[in-house]
Amino acid sequence: MKKMELNKELLKKDAPIGVFDSGVGGLTVVREIIRQIPNEKIIYFGDTARVPYGSKSRDTVTRFSEQIVRFLRTFQVKTIVVACNTASAYALEALEQESDIPIIGVVRPGARTAAEVTRNGRIGVIATEATIGSQIYSEYIKKLKQNVTIYGKACPLLVPLVEEGLLEDPVTEEIARRYLSELIDIDIDTLILGCTHYPLVRSTLGRIMGPEVTLVNPAYETARELKELLAGLDLLNSQTPALGSNRYQFYVSDMAEKFLRFANSIIKYGILSARAINIEAY
Amino acid sequence: MKKMELNKELLKKDAPIGVFDSGVGGLTVVREIIRQIPNEKIIYFGDTARVPYGSKSRDTVTRFSEQIVRFLRTFQVKTIVVACNTASAYALEALEQESDIPIIGVVRPGARTAAEVTRNGRIGVIATEATIGSQIYSEYIKKLKQNVTIYGKACPLLVPLVEEGLLEDPVTEEIARRYLSELIDIDIDTLILGCTHYPLVRSTLGRIMGPEVTLVNPAYETARELKELLAGLDLLNSQTPALGSNRYQFYVSDMAEKFLRFANSIIKYGILSARAINIEAY
Numbered sequence: 019m020k021k022m023e024l025n026k027e028l029l030k031k032d033a034p035i036g037v038f039d040s041g042v043g044g045l046t047v048v049r050e051i052i053r054q055i056p057n058e059k060i061i062y063f064g065d066t067a068r069v070p071y072g073s074k075s076r077d078t079v080t081r082f083s084e085q086i087v088r089f090l091r092t093f094q095v096k097t098i099v100v101a102c103n104t105a106s107a108y109a110l111e112a113l114e115q116e117s118d119i120p121i122i123g124v125v126r127p128g129a130r131t132a133a134e135v136t137r138n139g140r141i142g143v144i145a146t147e148a149t150i151g152s153q154i155y156s157e158y159i160k161k162l163k164q165n166v167t168i169y170g171k172a173c174p175l176l177v178p179l180v181e182e183g184l185l186e187d188p189v190t191e192e193i194a195r196r197y198l199s200e201l202i203d204i205d206i207d208t209l210i211l212g213c214t215h216y217p218l219v220r221s222t223l224g225r226i227m228g229p230e231v232t233l234v235n236p237a238y239e240t241a242r243e244l245k246e247l248l249a250g251l252d253l254l255n256s257q258t259p260a261l262g263s264n265r266y267q268f269y270v271s272d273m274a275e276k277f278l279r280f281a282n283s284i285i286k287y288g289i290l291s292a293r294a295i296n297i298e299a300y
Numbered sequence: 301m302k303k304m305e306l307n308k309e310l311l312k313k314d315a316p317i318g319v320f321d322s323g324v325g326g327l328t329v330v331r332e333i334i335r336q337i338p339n340e341k342i343i344y345f346g347d348t349a350r351v352p353y354g355s356k357s358r359d360t361v362t363r364f365s366e367q368i369v370r371f372l373r374t375f376q377v378k379t380i381v382v383a384c385n386t387a388s389a390y391a392l393e394a395l396e397q398e399s400d401i402p403i404i405g406v407v408r409p410g411a412r413t414a415a416e417v418t419r420n421g422r423i424g425v426i427a428t429e430a431t432i433g434s435q436i437y438s439e440y441i442k443k444l445k446q447n448v449t450i451y452g453k454a455c456p457l458l459v460p461l462v463e464e465g466l467l468e469d470p471v472t473e474e475i476a477r478r479y480l481s482e483l484i485d486i487d488i489d490t491l492i493l494g495c496t497h498y499p500l501v502r503s504t505l506g507r508i509m510g511p512e513v514t515l516v517n518p519a520y521e522t523a524r525e526l527k528e529l530l531a532g533l534d535l536l537n538s539q540t541p542a543l544g545s546n547r548y549q550f551y552v553s554d555m556a557e558k559f560l561r562f563a564n565s566i567i568k569y570g571i572l573s574a575r576a577i578n579i580e581a582y
Contacts, residue, residue, distance in 0.1 A: 066356070067360045073558060078553075174464055175460055175461070178456070178460040182456055182457055189474055193471060271360075272356045272360040276355060276429075298580050
């Protein structure tokens with residue numbers, strides 16, 4: 019299906035970028051955007067009332083994502099980043115069809131990098147059940163490169179372990195070892211961290227996989243692709259916005275204390291507040 | 301605040317009982333209801349699209365619960381069981397105010413039993429962050445018994461571990477030991493399993509606490525209280541409904557495969573199907 023044409027009227031350099039995720043994980047993408055294009059304003063939405071997405075169906079994740087896009091567009095954003103692998107896997111195509119501003123997900127940038135860096139053509143993907151079940155990484159990688167084999171492994175317990183802050187903990191290591199053992203056995207040389215929480219246990223995953231395996235962090239690659247996209251459309255913000263509450267705005271669907279605690283541990287910038295809104299009204 | 305009066309017109313012996321939970325955990329309550337009052341018809345709703353509730357706020361959990369009550373009432377249920385500790389802690393009072401049919405939760409029955417069985421007056425409660433934060437068990441127990449001390453401990457990782465099926469697993473035991481160690485240190489003699497998932501790891505919890513500690517299962521106590529309530533109102537179904545698809549009906553907000561898999565592992569009756577509905581429309 020053909021995408022809608024971009025509406026140039028809506029694309030303003032000094033407009034903010036909308037970023038969303040099922041909860042806190044997408045903040046690892048925000049962190050990379052802040053590092054790579056620090057002039058940009060960001061409106062973040064975390065769907066903390068309905069998190070997690072990774073065990074939900076395509077229809078549900080798509081409906082939720084469409085509501086969030088409607089919410090983010092009330093801020094006249096110039097582009098939207100789907101900073102959630104599950105939403106990128108299930109909903110990105112539907113969102114793109116209906117959108118007259120650019121929308122990018124985290125899956126394609128991660129897939130592209132993995133296709134570039136693999137030497138033996140054996141790529142592992144760890145992600146939620148939904149992302150693995152969708153086979154989306156495999157689909158994208160195979161469009162870019164022939165003679166590759168992609169091994170997907172769902173790791174449902176890693177998200178709650180990370181959210182409990184057990185980043186360097188023997189239990190997390192034991193669970194990760196169980197999940198990764200079959201990927202080690204089949205000799206992958208590249209591992210995609212296909213869930214936005216996983217970069218937070220990157221060192222544990224790297225230790226288990228060993229130095230021969232390249233870890234691909236889609237959060238980093240997505241920020242890079244976003245920068246290229248904005249540069250190509252001449253939409254990079256040329257002025258540094260004044261530091262202050264409007265530069266980075268955080269919205270959530272449920273005002274869990276946990277969001278602020280977690281957000282402040284990921285982004286050292288100092289997230290002073292997050293506003294709760296009723297996302298079901300969008 | 302005064303509750304609404306019961307509307308006798310709505311209370312029919314052969315009407316079904318509505319039961320709801322944030323997801324699958326409430327099925328442990330359904331299992332007890334089936335055991336103790338097998339003549340009753342049950343309409344179950346699991347909010348699988350928005351699970352879990354235990355890390356969400358009072359407002360959000362109350363709004364979700366009100367939607368579900370509106371959905372269940374479309375079946376002309378004679379009573380509603382809030383088979384979720386978090387929803388019982390946060391939303392039960394609001395639901396009761398607005399209801400002209402009886403609504404019972406799982407917290408009060410569990411609290412009553414704990415108050416009865418403790419000998420040294422030191423009671424532990426393990427539950428979600430929301431339930432512990434609400435201090436609802438403490439509040440109820442102290443109304444029933446003086447000179448008791450209640451120690452609450454949130455165990456957020458137990459739900460995902462149970463949902464991954466790690467019921468008898470060294471990782472679950474290690475995590476449970478960490479959570480329970482402080483309750484052992486302070487010499488409780490009674491432990492309330494304040495989350496509907498926990499009875500599924502009852503043997504692990506019992507092994508850690510030792511034989512001196514009585515485990516209280518609110519699911520069991522709730523089914524007992526439900527039976528007494530219906531008997532008191534002369535509402536017990538006197539006829540055995542024919543076995544068939546209408547006796548037990550399961551609805552979910554997201555048609556995750558996981559629901560059926562998990563449901564069939566808890567209720568040996570054979571849950572052949574569950575229907576997905578859009579709960580946000582209620």
